[in-house]
Amino acid sequence: MGMRTDWIRHLNDDDGPFATVVLDATHDTADATERYRLRWRDLRERLADDGADERTLSVLDDAVVDAPAPSGTAGRVLVAAPDGVLLDRHTEVPPERGTATWGPVPELLPVLAAVGEQVPTVVVAIDNTGGEIRAVDGTVETVGSDSSGPVHKANTAGPGEGGADARVEETWKRNAQAVAERVDKLVRGGNADLLVVAGDAPARARLRDELASASAEIMAEIENTGGTVPEQVDDTVRAAADEVRERRRSAAVAGYATASGRDGGLAVTGLGDVVAAARAHAVETLVIDPSSVPGTELLVGADPTAVAQKPDELLDDGPTTSAPAVGVLVRAVAGADAGIVLAAPGDDVTLVDGLGAVLRFPIGPAA
Structure with missing residues (x-):
């Protein structure tokens, strides 16, 4: 099924707008705290330039300053809205570069890439x-x-x-x-x-x-x-967990490849078909190739699963907003309890627009 999305689903309960931050939280040198705060200051300026309000920035300031420092290399993922921090996680691996975005929906692709699948x-x-x-x-x-x-x-x-x-x-x-x-x-x-x-x-x-x-x-x-004692084998524990994650990820991608090679309409690819499937709550697993996703925006209504490329595709006449396609789709399929898998270089899979989906039931002409 791919990565579970229950841990991000609660983000759909907030109206936003949202600041999404992924930063290096490594704490392994004497000046680590100062370097961490400088990295946050750069990302804070980026958010302010994009229109983030002072209330949200202040909430993030407090979160960054108050958090206990991790030991060694680490990353940190934060999603905040004016009313408070909605998601705050340390990760074992710091990001290659920090990211900070401000918009009507959280930018969840870098969050998924940073946090990864949990392996109890x-x-x-x-x-x-x-x-x-x-x-x-x-x-x-x-x-x-x-x-x-x-x-x-x-x-x-x-x-x-x-x-x-x-x-x-x-x-x-x-x-x-x-x-x-x-x-x-x-x-x-x-x-x-x-x-x-x-x-x-x-x-x-x-x-x-x-x-x-x-x-x-x-x-x-x-x-x-x-x-x-268990703490002394943590590096090996992490390596074993990575192997479990990779087996799951590969199996989910292979499941999509198998479904897309069969008749029956239980796999689709391309932005239009994936959007239609998400709107119908038909997505079981959303497959994303982060290196080739479209930079276009989608419309989304008050219901996070009300997503469309054109206004006439939405059934209700309520207010809509537009936001980057991948963030909208991740939010939509999480709201419908679907899984997500990120394709990697070398996977034997073809994805139009960098997007595909395994479906719970056929939609459109194939149905």
Whole structure:
């Protein structure tokens, strides 16, 4: 289905106008705070030149100054209107260049590109005594440490050592079972899409054997000595999450390519057909090639899904405004609970006007 849009849908509840800001929030040098504020000042001037009112600019000033500084490289995405900040997120990767736009609808394409798909993740550092687990919400807990049994094997073999070693392995197994039981619960409860496990190979194997299939299927392993706290493997966690995102993105693009190659009218491309599908609430997944989208504007009514190229395509006679096409379309399909996928260079897909859509039902002549 592509990237979920529930996290931007609430933007449709505000009448705007909107300031949309994407900026580098990196904080890894002594003068990082001053550089951050200088970057914001440049973007603020751009918004003011485009007509942003002082009330919205003041709201953004407060947000930029008051936010706690991130650690290391980061980006920040803000959408604000005169009544306040509507969206405020830090991102792991800073943008190549900051952007700031002011208009009747939010400029959501750079927001989608910066924030990316969320990958709810559970992280486990496993060893013979148990594991340290970080849940999707970031809370960390320690599980296992079965104190009733030995966890270390004898260094030298001797009479009866075989039985002692068996007891040690049984303790390891019980600890792995305890960790697996808690991990399975956290994966289910957090709707996790990724389980990252750090530790030595035997400990990871024991855990994998005890996990429910739903957890084992989303497991990514890190070769590491046991006992590593989850925070120390975050770079690998990010890399694993990126792989999940790319698999999803590729699958969504491939789904569009497959649908567009079949009869039945469940895929369209080109600005006109995509607009008609969005207006009919028929879009299941909007496909956008950011490098080739049209710079034209669309009409939009009070209902964010009331979008059109010409006035006579809108059914109601209410007030309309015009705004850049992609921002209008993103807002429209989010309002109808559709997904969005961004095409990348190298994708084997043809998009007229840089736009395509997989449909829930056929519209127009194909129907």
